Each structure stands twice: as structure tokens, then as C-alpha cells.
Amino acid sequence: QKEVEQNSGPLSVPEGAIASLNCTYSDRGSQSFFWYRQYSGKSPELIMFIYSNGDKEDGRFTAQLNKASQYVSLLIRDSQPSDSATYLCAVSYNFNKFYFGSGTKLNVKP
Amino acid sequence: EAQVTQNPRYLITVTGKKLTVTCSQNMNHEYMSWYRQDPGLGLRQIYYSMNVEVTDKGDVPEGYKVSRKEKRNFPLILESPSPNQTSLYFCASSLSGDGPSGANVLTFGAGSRLTVL
Numbered sequence: 001q002k003e004v005e006q007n008s009g010p011l012s013v014p015e016g017a018i019a020s021l022n023c024t025y026s027d028r029g030s031q032s033f034f035w036y037r038q039y040s041g042k043s044p045e046l047i048m049f050i051y052s053n054g055d056k057e058d059g060r061f062t063a064q065l066n067k068a069s070q071y072v073s074l075l076i077r078d079s080q081p082s083d084s085a086t087y088l089c090a091v092s093y094n095f096n097k098f099y100f101g102s103g104t105k106l107n108v109k110p
Numbered sequence: 111e112a113q114v115t116q117n118p119r120y121l122i123t124v125t126g127k128k129l130t131v132t133c134s135q136n137m138n139h140e141y142m143s144w145y146r147q148d149p150g151l152g153l154r155q156i157y158y159s160m161n162v163e164v165t166d167k168g169d170v171p172e173g174y175k176v177s178r179k180e181k182r183n184f185p186l187i188l189e190s191p192s193p194n195q196t197s198l199y200f201c202a203s204s205l206s207g208d209g210p211s212g213a214n215v216l217t218f219g220a221g222s223r224l225t226v227l
Contacts, residue, residue: 004152032214043200043218044153088152095214096141096160097168102152 002027004091006101014109019076021104023089026070030099033065034090035074037083038103044088047074079108112137114219116201122225123191131186131222133201141204141214142184143168144176146197147221153200159184160206191226198223 003026013019021035032051036044050056050063050072062075072091076083086103093099114135123129135142143158145168155168159178173195175187184203188195202216 008150034215036216043221044216045218046215049212049215090153090216092214096143096158096166098143098145098153098155098216099169100145100153102150 002030002091002093002099004089004099004101006087006089006104008102009105010107011104012107012109013079015079015081017079017108019079019083019106019108021074021076021087021089021106023072023074023101024070025072025089025091025099027091027093027099028067028070030070030091030093031095032092033063033072034092035061035063035072036088036090036100038086038088040086047087076106079106081108081110084108112217114201114203114217116199116219116222118222119220120223122227124227125192126190129188129191129224131188131199131201131224133184133186133219134182135184135203135217136182137203137205137217138181139203139217140181140206142178143202143216144174144184144186145200145202146170146195147200148197156186156199188224191224193226196224196226 035047048063089101144156145153157176201219205213
């Protein structure tokens with residue numbers, strides 16, 4: 001059974017702070033890694049994807065992947081109240097099978 | 111507008127009454143897939159399709175059927191729904207299911223909330 005683990009939260013940070021979201025996965029054969037954001041009652045939308053070890057930055061978001069430790073994280077700099085949502089970590093095996101964590105709820109306080 | 115369209119968005123039905131949830135995408139995507147989302151369990155993959163007439167099981171396929179007769183459509187069929195299939199269902203598509211090029215980034219539909227009594 002391939003598992004993706006996330007802390008369910010809620011993670012509360014003040015506006016302007018850095019939010020750090022973490023995810024571990026069980027299958028060393030996993031090949032691609034995604035962070036999706038899901039607002040309440042809405043569908044998931046892509047924040048970032050990463051395939052290689054190291055950091056990938058896009059605006060206020062940085063994804064970090066460590067395949068040896070089977071760990072992927074998402075940093076959100078200068079957090080805004082509009083970032084308040086549930087963040088889903090997803091792992092792809094063979095590029096066509098997807099496994100999702102149960103999500104971390106982020107609250108950004110004004 | 112590029113999108114994945116699911117219908118119905120909301121459905122209440124009774125045990126054993128066959129139903130179909132439709133999914134259509136207008137992005138010429140090769141890969142399509144279905145997920146169910148339950149509290150505390152996250153999204154779980156039901157079935158996926160790499161292309162027309164090519165489908166395969168995901169993690170939780172029991173009680174579901176799919177078909178891919180056209181590239182744009184990927185309906186989810188519940189032949190005999192049961193209360194444990196009450197859930198929020200999402201259809202998603204991506205350019206392809208191959209390779210680490212960003213081509214397998216999923217675009218999700220708006221979701222279909224199904225209640226089976």
C-alpha cells in the first residue's frame with residue numbers, strides 16, 4: 001500500500017509569515033510530486049510540481065524534494081489570508097497512478 | 111475556456127439504482143482519471159485512462175466501471191450504488207500520463223457530490 005502522510009493541522013500562521021507544509025511518502029519508486037490547494041467546497045488546483053531533488057521556486061512558493069528521505073515540503077513566503085486553504089500533497093507512481101495525502105489545513109491570520 | 115466538466119454536480123439516489131457521472135474535457139488531453147474524496151482519507155484514485163479504449167484500475171475500483179470511447183469523455187458508472195459510495199467525486203485530466211515534463215499535471219473538474227440512501 002502506497003501512503004502519503006501529511007499533518008492534518010490546522011496550521012496557523014500570522015499574515016506575512018512563512019508557512020511550512022510537510023509530506024512524507026512510502027514508495028521509493030514515486031516519480032513526480034505535486035502540491036495542490038483546495039478551498040472549501042472547491043476542486044484542487046495546482047500550486048507546484050517537482051521531479052528532481054532540491055528546491056523549486058515559483059513566486060512566493062518553494063517546493064523542496066528529498067528522495068532519500070522520502071520527503072517533500074512546500075514553503076509559502078509572505079503568507080496572505082487568501083492562502084488559507086487545505087494543501088494536498090500528491091505523489092505519482094509510473095506517472096499515471098496518483099496518491100494523495102489527506103491534506104493540511106492552513107489558516108493565515110490577518 | 112479550458113476545463114473539465116462533470117455532471118451532475120449533486121445527486122441523491124437510492125441503493126441499487128444505476129447511475130452515471132459524466133466527465134468531459136476540452137483540452138485534447140490523453141489522460142483522464144476519477145477520484146473520490148472522503149473526510150480524513152484524502153483523494154483516492156478509482157480508475158484512470160491513458161487514452162481511448164485504454165483504462166486501468168486505481169486504488170479503489172470496486173463497485174465502479176468506466177469506459178473511454180472518445181478522447182474527451184470518461185464517464186464513471188455505478189451499476190448498483192451502495193451507501194458506502196456516498197462521497198465527493200472528482201474527474202481530472204492531464205496532457206499525458208507519461209514522463210516528468212509537467213505533462214501529467216492534473217486539471218480537476220468541479221466535483222460531483224453523490225449521496226446514496
